Amino acid sequence: MKVSQLFTKTTKNVPADEVSKNARLLIQAGYIHKEMAGVYDYLPLGLTVLNNIIQVIREEMNAIGGQELSLSSLQPKDLWEKTGRWDDELVDIWFKTRMHSGEGAHQGPELGLAWSHEEALTALMRNHIRSYKDLPVYAYQFQTKFRNELRSKSGIMRCREFIMKDMYSFSRSQEDHDVFYEQAKQAYIKIFERVGLGDITYVTFASGGLFSKFSHEFQTITDVGEDTVYVHEGKKIAINKEVYTDEVLADLGVTKDELVEKRAVEVGNIFSLGSRFSDSLDLKFTDADGTEKTVIMGCYGIGPGRVMGTIVEHFADDKGIVWPENIAPYKVYLVRLGESEAVLAEADGLYEDLTKAGALVLYDDRSDARAGEKFADADLLGIPYRVVVSEKTLVNKQFEVKKRTEQEVHMCDRDAVIKMVV
Amino acid sequence: MKVSQLFTKTTKNVPADEVSKNARLLIQAGYIHKEMAGVYDYLPLGLTVLNNIIQVIREEMNAIGGQELSLSSLQPKDLWEKTGRWDDELVDIWFKTRMHSGEGAHQGPELGLAWSHEEALTALMRNHIRSYKDLPVYAYQFQTKFRNELRSKSGIMRCREFIMKDMYSFSRSQEDHDVFYEQAKQAYIKIFERVGLGDITYVTFASGGLFSKFSHEFQTITDVGEDTVYVHEGKKIAINKEVYTDEVLADLGVTKDELVEKRAVEVGNIFSLGSRFSDSLDLKFTDADGTEKTVIMGCYGIGPGRVMGTIVEHFADDKGIVWPENIAPYKVYLVRLGESEAVLAEADGLYEDLTKAGALVLYDDRSDARAGEKFADADLLGIPYRVVVSEKTLVNKQFEVKKRTEQEVHMCDRDAVIKMVV
Numbered sequence: 039m040k041v042s043q044l045f046t047k048t049t050k051n052v053p054a055d056e057v058s059k060n061a062r063l064l065i066q067a068g069y070i071h072k073e074m075a076g077v078y079d080y081l082p083l084g085l086t087v088l089n090n091i092i093q094v095i096r097e098e099m100n101a102i103g104g105q106e107l108s109l110s111s112l113q114p115k116d117l118w119e120k121t122g123r124w125d126d127e128l129v130d131i132w133f134k135t136r137m138h139s140g141e142g143a144h145q146g147p148e149l150g151l152a153w154s155h156e157e158a159l160t161a162l163m164r165n166h167i168r169s170y171k172d173l174p175v176y177a178y179q180f181q182t183k184f185r186n187e188l189r190s191k192s193g194i195m196r197c198r199e200f201i202m203k204d205m206y207s208f209s210r211s212q213e214d215h216d217v218f219y220e221q222a223k224q225a226y227i228k229i230f231e232r233v234g235l236g237d238i239t240y241v242t243f244a245s246g247g248l249f250s251k252f253s254h255e256f257q258t259i260t261d262v263g264e265d266t267v268y269v270h271e272g273k274k275i276a277i278n279k280e281v282y283t284d285e286v287l288a289d290l291g292v293t294k295d296e297l298v299e300k301r302a303v304e305v306g307n308i309f310s311l312g313s314r315f316s317d318s319l320d321l322k323f324t325d326a327d328g329t330e331k332t333v334i335m336g337c338y339g340i341g342p343g344r345v346m347g348t349i350v351e352h353f354a355d356d357k358g359i360v361w362p363e364n365i366a367p368y369k370v371y372l373v374r375l376g377e378s379e380a381v382l383a384e385a386d387g388l389y390e391d392l393t394k395a396g397a398l399v400l401y402d403d404r405s406d407a408r409a410g411e412k413f414a415d416a417d418l419l420g421i422p423y424r425v426v427v428s429e430k431t432l433v434n435k436q437f438e439v440k441k442r443t444e445q446e447v448h449m450c451d452r453d454a455v456i457k458m459v460v
Numbered sequence: 461m462k463v464s465q466l467f468t469k470t471t472k473n474v475p476a477d478e479v480s481k482n483a484r485l486l487i488q489a490g491y492i493h494k495e496m497a498g499v500y501d502y503l504p505l506g507l508t509v510l511n512n513i514i515q516v517i518r519e520e521m522n523a524i525g526g527q528e529l530s531l532s533s534l535q536p537k538d539l540w541e542k543t544g545r546w547d548d549e550l551v552d553i554w555f556k557t558r559m560h561s562g563e564g565a566h567q568g569p570e571l572g573l574a575w576s577h578e579e580a581l582t583a584l585m586r587n588h589i590r591s592y593k594d595l596p597v598y599a600y601q602f603q604t605k606f607r608n609e610l611r612s613k614s615g616i617m618r619c620r621e622f623i624m625k626d627m628y629s630f631s632r633s634q635e636d637h638d639v640f641y642e643q644a645k646q647a648y649i650k651i652f653e654r655v656g657l658g659d660i661t662y663v664t665f666a667s668g669g670l671f672s673k674f675s676h677e678f679q680t681i682t683d684v685g686e687d688t689v690y691v692h693e694g695k696k697i698a699i700n701k702e703v704y705t706d707e708v709l710a711d712l713g714v715t716k717d718e719l720v721e722k723r724a725v726e727v728g729n730i731f732s733l734g735s736r737f738s739d740s741l742d743l744k745f746t747d748a749d750g751t752e753k754t755v756i757m758g759c760y761g762i763g764p765g766r767v768m769g770t771i772v773e774h775f776a777d778d779k780g781i782v783w784p785e786n787i788a789p790y791k792v793y794l795v796r797l798g799e800s801e802a803v804l805a806e807a808d809g810l811y812e813d814l815t816k817a818g819a820l821v822l823y824d825d826r827s828d829a830r831a832g833e834k835f836a837d838a839d840l841l842g843i844p845y846r847v848v849v850s851e852k853t854l855v856n857k858q859f860e861v862k863k864r865t866e867q868e869v870h871m872c873d874r875d876a877v878i879k880m881v882v
Contacts, residue, residue, distance in 0.1 A: 045527055045597040047588050071584045073532045079584060080530040082599075088530075105467055108502040108510075110495045111533075111604065112555075112621050126565040133534075133557045134566060135573065137620075138608045143548040144556060151557065151573075162493045162501060166469050171828070175467040177504075182533065182604060186560045198559075199534050406593070 039368070041402045041415075046081050048415050059262070060347035061193030063359050067418050076190025076198035078343075083419070086367040088201070091342040092180055094232045094364065095203050098225040102218075104178045104205055109158045111182055113150040117157050121318040124150070131185040133198075151184035156337060159206050160315040167333060170210050170325045174218065178205035180342070192262065195303060195347035205338040210325070212312075215334045219310060222338050226256055226306050233345060234362030238352065239305065240276035242267055243290065249312025251289075252281070256340075257302035258348050265304055268297035276302070305345050311335040359420030360442050368400040370459050371421035373412045375428035377405055385427040388437065391452065395460045417442070423459050461790070463824040463837075468503050470837050481684070482769035483615030485781050489840050498612025498620035500765075505841070508789040510623070513764040514602055516654045516786065517625050520647040524640070526600045526627055531580045533604055535572040539579050543740040546572070553607040555620075573606035578759060581628050582737040589755060592632050592747045596640065600627035602764070614684065617725060617769035627760040632747070634734075637756045641732060644760050648678055648728050655767055656784030660774065661727065662698035664689050665712065671734025673711075674703070678762075679724035680770050687726055690719035698724070727767050733757040781842030782864050790822040792881050793843035795834045797850035799827055807849040810859065813874065817882045839864070845881050 046068030053072050056062055061078070064070045069084030080088055096106065112135075118124040126132060131153050137146030152158065159177060167173060183202045190196055205222070209215040223241065230239040235258050242255040257267045257276055266279040270292050277286060277297065287293065313332040316322070321333045346365075353360040363369065370392060374385035389401045400421060402412045416424045426438040426447075437455050440447045450458065468490030475494050478484055483500070486492040491506030502510055518528065534557075540546035548554060553575050559568030574580065581599060588594060605624045612618055627644070631637040645663065652661040657680050664679040679689045679698055689698040692714050699708060699719065709715065735754040738744070743755045768787075775782040785791065792814060796807035811823045822843060824834045838846045848860040848869075859877050862869045872880065 043525075045585075045588050045594070045599065047594075049587060051587075068588070071587070073534065073580065074536050077532045077534045079532055079580065082527045082529055085528060085530050103465075105504045106507060107504055108507050110499045110501055110621050112495065112499045112606070114496050130560070130565060132565065133571075135555045135557045138552070138610050140610075143552060143554070143608070149555075158495065158501065163467075165471060165473075165493070166467050166490070172467070172469075177467060184534070186565070188560050188562075199532050 039400055041400060042404050044082065044400070046083060048418055056193070057191055058193030058195070058347075059354065060195060060350040063350055063354055063418070064194065064347075067359055067420070069359075070194065076187060076196065078194055078197065083367045087346055087361065087365055088342055090365040090367070091233055091345050092201070092203070095229055095340055095342065096180075098229050098232075099176075099178050099203070099205055102176065102221045102225050103174075104176045106179060107177055108179050108181055109152070109155045109162075111152050111184065113152050113158060115148050115150065117161055117319075118150060121157055121315060123157065129153070131187060133184045133186045152181075153183055153185045155179070155181070155204055156206065156311070156315045156335075157319065160319045160321050160335070163208060163333070164319070164321055167208060167321065167323055170323055173208060173210040173323060173333070174214060175208040176205060176218070177208075178203060178338075192264070193347050194343045195262070195351075196264070197343065200341055200343045203340045203342060207336040207338070208321075209334045209336070210323070210331075212334055215310065215336055219308065219336055222308050222336070223254060226308065226338070226340070229340065230256060230258070230305065233365055234349060235305065235345070235352070240267065240269055240274060240302070242276040242278050242302075242304075243281060243286065244278040244307070245281050246310065247314075249314060250310035253307060253309040255304045256306035258305045258352070259300050259302050260348060260351050261301050262351055263301040263303035265302050267300055267302045269300050270296055271298070272296070276300075303344070303348050305348055306338075306340040308338045309336060311337055354420075357414070358418030361420045361422060363422045366420065366422050368398045368421050370397055370399045370423045370425055371416040371419065372399050372401045373409075373416060373424060373426045374401070374403055375409050375412070375426060378429065380432055381427060381429060384432060388425070388427060388452065388455070392456060392459065395456050397456070397459045425455060425459075461822055463822060464826050466504065466822070468505065470840055478615070479613055480615030480617070480769075481776065482617060482772040485772055485776055485840075486616065486769075489781055489842070492616065498609060498618065500616055500619065505789045509768055509783065509787055510764055512787040512789070513655055513767050514623070514625070517651055517762055517764065518602075520651050520654075521598075521600050521625070521627055524598065524643045524647050525596075526598045528601060529599055530601050530603055531574070531577045531584075533574050533606065535574050535580060537570050537572065539583055540572060543579055543737060545579070551575070553609060555606045555608045574603075575605055575607045577601070577603070577626055578628065578733070578737045578757075579741065582741045582743050582757070585630060585755070586741070586743055589630060589743065589745055592745055595630060595632040595745060595755070596636060597630040598627060598640070599630075600625060600760075614686070615769050616765045617684075617773075618686075619765060622763055622765045625762045625764060629758040629760070630743075631756045631758070632745070632753075634756055637732065637758055641730065641758055644730050644758070645676060648730065648760070648762070651762065652678060652680070652727065655787055656771060657727065657767070657774070662689065662691055662696060662724070664698040664700050664724075664726075665703055665708065666700040666729070667703050668732065669736075671736060672732035675729060675731040677726045678728035680727050680774070681722050681724050682770060682773050683723050684773055685723040685725035687724050689722055689724045691722050692718055693720070694718070698722075725766070725770050727770055728760075728762040730760045731758060733759055776842070779836070780840030783842045783844060785844045788842070788844050790820045790843050792819055792821045792845045792847055793838040793841065794821050794823045795831075795838060795846060795848045796823070796825055797831050797834070797848060800851065802854055803849060803851060806854060810847070810849060810874065810877070814878060814881065817878050819878070819882050847877060847881075
């Protein structure tokens with residue numbers, strides 16, 4: 039892609055009410071647009087990063103047997119009344135709306151906008167799960183969630199509308215569930231490693247609800263996190279403040295003096311649901327011995343947008359965003375300095391060669407931007423490699439290469455550049 | 461994918477209130493689930509078909525310079541008031557909701573759920589379009605639209621919630637717009653050819669609004685269509701009933717006796733917007749001569765779900781769905797008949813070989829399904845090729861191959877099967 043053709047522009051104008059670093063940088067770089075507090079549009083570069091994260095998650099969900107589907111946002115009231123989750127007194131994040139009726143606009147039945155999908159998927163599975171032979175089922179989606187948050191000041195890390203990956207497991211027994219739950223946990227660890235957050239993300243013990251002692255959160259250490267966790271560096275685990283009790287510490291075989299209090303953001307969670315939803319919605323199966331049993335469920339969530347925001351918060355420096363290579367929208371930011379025929383030919387040629395070799399290149403071919411602007415944009419956008427072509431680099435038939443995370447520049451010939459970035 | 465692992469089951473139970481052929485067949489085959497009238501979930505096979513259609517559209521949008529983004533569903537009232545499209549008296553398909561406020565649930569500002577995105581994108585472009593050098597811009601998305609339809613009885617062809625591809629063009633002048641509008645029209649023709657509807661889809665003249673004499677619809681001939689069009693077979697065009705006047709006929713150089721009245725469904729449309737939205741939302745640019753001008757816009761829509769429903773309606777026979785090869789969820793339905801070691805080895809081996817050769821295979825490896833069930837499912841699911849492995853086919857080391865659209869079966873050896881389906 040040529041910068042002259044990319045419609046987004048970098049800007050210094052960020053909405054005055056935007057306080058979060060992640061949204062400020064992403065708006066400046068033209069990755070997102072703020073529609074209102076907690077509601078953002080993803081522009082081409084931002085959508086590419088989001089899709090790169092989604093693809094990593096998809097691959098790991100497929101690797102543990104996940105089957106992808108897509109459930110609706112509009113949800114009928116009666117379904118959620120069956121599980122007791124319709125009432126605004128109990129669930130305070132609903133957006134609700136109404137169908138049309140013959141009497142006029144907004145006079146028909148009440149509908150909810152899904153903030154989760156346990157009800158919809160559990161009800162649907164009654165058509166597909168009848169026998170133990172139909173189990174297990176692991177189904178997941180990347181689907182918009184609507185959550186009517188009272189406050190939303192963390193940029194794309196806590197939104198009123200956002201894409202979520204939610205997987206739900208349906209198992210024959212608690213034992214089968216426990217095995218899959220552990221597989222899901224390992225898949226999550228891989229996901230956070232692949233997107234670059236492995237080092238600072240901890241499997242965190244949190245409250246488990248009715249059906250298990252703990253749930254597990256994946257907490258990434260960051261000063262802007264809304265959660266407090268106690269980290270055990272040696273065991274690479276953490277404990278959420280909500281279950282930070284002497285009893286839990288004893289359970290986990292750790293002591294207070296081994297733990298360090300940190301701020302963290304919950305980038306994922308996995309939860310054993312037991313028969314909470316299958317009981318309410320009557321999802322049963324006939325086991326091998328002919329008896330009728332209740333399906334055992336689990337749920338497994340990750341918000342790709344929150345992961346993206348966390349990555350910005352963690353890696354950014356005073357010059358802008360720094361993307362890990364795996365999820366960057368482009369691998370190379372190719373800067374052309376000068377307008378001579380020789381420079382044009384050399385830069386165009388390298389763009390072509392890199393593209394042919396399979397590297398994703400954002401080519402700053404602008405004639406009306408100064409060198410300083412181009413370098414500033416390269417840094418702000420956070421592309422892993424910056425390659426410069428200029429009269430100066432032409433002299434020795436070389437190119438100037440700099441990694442976004444390093445200060446030094448390297449002079450390389452064409453083959454070396456290609457080798458470095460492909 | 462093995463059928464024994466696919467969680468969806470085919471069924472004879474279709475909701476009693478489902479009258480449309482497309483939804484009845486897609487529910488029977490386990491492609492979709494009905495959440496409520498006009499609201500459907502896409503199950504794994506259905507999501508794959510939908511994504512195949514989306515990918516065809518994406519490729520053609522990129523080929524004419526489109527840049528993909530994703531705009532929010534939640535929309536602020538004040539933005540739509542500026543264009544006069546907030547009022548329920550004027551736009552009768554809004555779903556509306558409210559934010560939380562300190563006073564409690566659903567007491568805060570009113571929000572709309574986007575049924576289109578002209579307002580959001582035009583407002584956003586003010587940050588990116590200032591000079592003639594920033595034009596043209598072609599931006600598109602695949603995003604959920606919410607439309608509060610009073611009636612919704614056409615299955616996935618008219619939904620209250622559905623994915624739409626909407627592209628918007630921003631041009632420097634009417635002349636530039638006209639050139640791109642024609643490119644978009646050609647791209648649409650290619651899309652409908654690629655998904656298998658080319659023969660029965662007509663560029664259709666429809667009312668154009670304030671800024672052009674006509675808009676263009678892409679109308680696919682089908683008995684369940686909600687529109688009436690007049691088809692000119694020789695010119696491969698049609699005229700929507702709404703503009704079927706002597707004046708228009710004279711304009712287009714056709715006479716009544718050359719036209720045939722047909723029922724059709726609008727699978728796409730392209731529309732010149734002129735300065736309708738750029739005026740209301742103040743999207744201007746400075747031209748080369750220093751004068752300030754209004755950006756000229758167009759919009760270009762296709763509903764991939766409606767395309768999918770139309771394909772089902774058109775190609776299905778009394779045995780089930782028939783997918784065109786380009787968008788089928790799998791290319792081959794591999795049926796194993798019998799449980800002998802020889803049959804198992806042969807079927808497993810062919811599954812592996814076909815998969816390695818790049819064919820997408822749905823392998824009916826079920827031990828507890830009879831031959832009749834397997835054949836019925838192969839037909840119902842509409843997979844283009846059915847390949848059978850049985851004791852009988854083993855005798856000559858061959859396989860039985862049948863196309864979904866043909867009656868005859870062919871006996872082929874392994875290489876011939878692979879050559880046929882890859």
